[in-house]
Amino acid sequence: MRETIMIRRFVLKRLLTGALQMLGLTLAVFFLVRMLPADPVSRLVGLNASPEAYKQAQRSLGLDEPVMTQLLNYLGIGSDSGLLQGDLDVSWVTNAPVLAEIGASLPITLELLTYSFAVTLLFAVPVGVASAANPGKAVDKFVFFYGLFGGSQPEFWWGLLFVLIFFANLGIAPAPLGMISPLLQAPPRVTGFYTLDALIAGDFRAFFDILHHLMLPVLTMVFVLSGPVIKMVRQSMIRAQASDFVLYANAAGLRRKTVTRYAMRAAIAPTITLVGILYGVMLGGAVLVESVFSLGGIGQYAVRSVLAFDYPSIQGIVLVITAISLLIYLLLDILYAIIDPRVVYT
Structure with a gap:
């Protein structure tokens, strides 16, 4: 009986540790990809795009908002879709989930x-x-x-x-x-x-x-x-x-x-x-x-x-x-x- 209780505690401890690791990695990946020396908007609209086209593409990707707002939207806090709702967003290239x-x-x-x-x-x-x-x-x-x-x-x-x-x-x-x-x-x-x-x-x-x-x-x-x-x-x-x-x-x-x-x-x-x-x-x-x-x-x-x-x-x-x-x-x-x-x- 005591061994069963210890195994349950062991598993719960591992689950809690895994959840904290997932949370930390989610935040790290979100910020690290935005620190890359690359401009995804320019890649999508082209280097010769007009400023209006660039801003429109930036707005459609949600990159015109502050980083913390982008994070809340990605997590699904205060919205109907997001990571907490099991939604990993839509690909910027294929427009597929x-x-x-x-x-x-x-x-x-x-x-x-x-x-x-x-x-x-x-x-x-x-x-x-x-x-x-x-x-x-x-x-x-x-x-x-x-x-x-x-x-x-x-x-x-x-x-x-x-x-x-x-x-x-x-x-x-x-x-x-x-x-x-x-x-x-x-x-x-x-x-x-x-x-x-x-x-x-x-x-x-x-x-x-x-x-x-x-x-x-x-x-x-x-x-x-x-x-x-x-x-x-x-x-x-x-x-x-x-x-x-x-x-x-x-x-x-x-x-x-x-x-x-x-x-x-x-x-x-x-x-x-x-x-x-x-x-x-x-x-x-x-x-x-x-x-x-x-x-x-x-x-x-x-x-x-x-x-x-x-x-x-x-x-x-x-x-x-x-x-x-x-x-x-x-x-x-x-x-x-x-x-x-x-x-x-x-």
Whole structure:
């Protein structure tokens, strides 16, 4: 009973901390984008626009008002629309709701990352455990070399290399032209995740074609991400195997599989933390892979928004990615507390 109460307090504390972080980031992003040495009005109306046209565009964007008034309007304080009402404003470039544009691009990135991290864990955990079980031997040396080699070059370079090998030379991968073949019709949008929407529609031809198009992007991400994950699993397993309870289990004559399972439970927490951090980082950092394979994810949308000085889109992207990252970290904290209840008392 006492442990349940402590876990609830732990979760509430994390929720309060996350809410304060979101508030601070909202204010920071709002003011920082307006401190950029750029004039979004001039970009929209052109450098040769008349003063009247410039003022009219400035008024339509709401940039003619004091900064604090702009902030109150953005937050939705004293108005019917704003951030507090779940409205991320309208893009200055496309005149479309920012929330709708993010909803169209974010699932692509989430789908790519989810598959990539799932494959990474399926590959990295057994390899890391095998490496820790044979320190200094051939497997361990290969893992060390692979970790350095896989993470030493940027992911877009590996993506281009895989396109050259598997598409141009071997012909076993599709052209990097998006999530689905241009000759097929995309499944009706339900969740925004192409594979799930194809299964919901019962379109298995589109489903397997989407998986085929995800093959190289996922391979690129796995090749880059598996290196640090393998290293973390290896180091955590070595520390766990040197701990007192594992030494006692070995001395008690327990089977090797049982001892390894005990050690893995102690070693899995740092690996989960690393995976969560990498997932949050790659939400905005997968833009190069998305660009190589023309996926149209949230990273590409963010780059277009920054280049266009589209303040509402920039603010919306940062807030959404931050909210997802904080949610991931909260889930990690809860999972960490389940694995090791001692953390709720710290």
